Amino acid sequence: MAGSRLSFSPSVDLKKEKPDEMVTSGVLASLQNFLRKCLIAVLSYGPMPRHIAFIMDGNRRYAKFRSIQQGAGHRVGFSALIANLLYCYEMGVKYITVYAFSIDNFKRDPSEVQSLMQLMEEKINELLENRSVINKVNCKINFWGNLDLLCEPVRVAAQKLMASTAGNTGIVLSVCMPYNSTSEIVNAVNEVCSERREMLQREHAGYGNGHAAKNGAHSEISVADLDQHMYSAGCPDPDIVIRTSGETRLSNFLLWQTTFSHLQNPDPLWPEFSFRHLVWSILQYQRAYPYLEQNRNLAKKQM
Numbered sequence: 001m002a003g004s005r006l007s008f009s010p011s012v013d014l015k016k017e018k019p020d021e022m023v024t025s026g027v028l029a030s031l032q033n034f035l036r037k038c039l040i041a042v043l044s045y046g047p048m049p050r051h052i053a054f055i056m057d058g059n060r061r062y063a064k065f066r067s068i069q070q071g072a073g074h075r076v077g078f079s080a081l082i083a084n085l086l087y088c089y090e091m092g093v094k095y096i097t098v099y100a101f102s103i104d105n106f107k108r109d110p111s112e113v114q115s116l117m118q119l120m121e122e123k124i125n126e127l128l129e130n131r132s133v134i135n136k137v138n139c140k141i142n143f144w145g146n147l148d149l150l151c152e153p154v155r156v157a158a159q160k161l162m163a164s165t166a167g168n169t170g171i172v173l174s175v176c177m178p179y180n181s182t183s184e185i186v187n188a189v190n191e192v193c194s195e196r197r198e199m200l201q202r203e204h205a206g207y208g209n210g211h212a213a214k215n216g217a218h219s220e221i222s223v224a225d226l227d228q229h230m231y232s233a234g235c236p237d238p239d240i241v242i243r244t245s246g247e248t249r250l251s252n253f254l255l256w257q258t259t260f261s262h263l264q265n266p267d268p269l270w271p272e273f274s275f276r277h278l279v280w281s282i283l284q285y286q287r288a289y290p291y292l293e294q295n296r297n298l299a300k301k302q303m
């Protein structure tokens with residue numbers, strides 16, 4: 001990561017869809033890069049988050065306020081996602097998780113759902129074909145959710161992107177779609193139950209060699225059992241959850257994983273959420289850090 005130079009113009013062809021602050025060139029861009037690096041150096045004196053989760057809210061309102069088509073708001077939202085991924089990488093944040101499509105979003109107007117799905121397909125295929133962003137940050141991309149609910153072209157593209165980035169060791173981007181937390185938890189419970197059912201059936205049929213007893217198939221389901229079956233298995237819980245546009249609900253997002261997360265609801269709409277907002281969020285997290293740690297340690301002692 002050290003010495004990598006992240007500038008947003010040439011290799012990422014997002015020209016028509018860039019948030020305003022990304023449209024810079026020449027001396028101004030160099031100055032911006034320099035100032036960004038200085039700010040990151042100052043920030044890194046404090047505790048840095050390992051994992052930031054975003055509820056990318058406000059794309060339609062952005063389109064409405066700017067009198068552009070609704071779908072164009074989501075396009076600028078995608079550019080904001082890429083910009084923030086690059087900023088996070090530069091700051092050394094290892095995990096980014098975004099709420100891209102909730103299972104409830106299927107209840108929206110069919111034409112909006114279709115246009116969102118087309119955008120997902122287009123952008124995922126763009127990431128597959130043009131590797132500049134992924135290579136720059138050596139990004140591993142996960143999709144968390146019930147992929148069976150997606151139409152085939154989006155599902156296939158998502159699976160290809162996951163497979164083609166599985167070996168990358170830089171920043172990890174987890175895209176939640178189609179996702180909600182309650183179905184993630186129900187899915188995990190069902191997986192643990194069917195795993196145990198299989199073990200016990202094998203045991204009864206005489207093939208188990210004590211496997212079921214060794215693996216605790218007779219004991220109660222524990223938090224650790226469920227942890228292993230969440231989409232987030234192996235990923236630390238988010239340190240910060242940011243819901244843009246000032247909304248204060250979690251809307252069924254990462255309920256299992258956010259017990260100790262610092263929740264923030266900054267005013268900007270997602271397409272407007274930029275470097276300075278990210279810096280401010282991290283500063284707020286750093287200010288709350290001693291209290292967050294105290295809570296975490298207290299909970300550990302009580303367990």
Ligand SMILES: CC(C)=CCC/C(C)=C/CC/C(C)=C/COP(=O)(O)OP(=O)(O)O
Nearest residue numbers: 056057058059060061077078100120123124
């Ligand atoms: C490939 C990939 C990861 C693409 C992600 C693109 C993207 C930014 C999706 C956001 C989708 C969404 C429903 C956001 C919520 O804003 P909203 O539409 O509910 O807007 P509102 O809050 O103003 O109503």
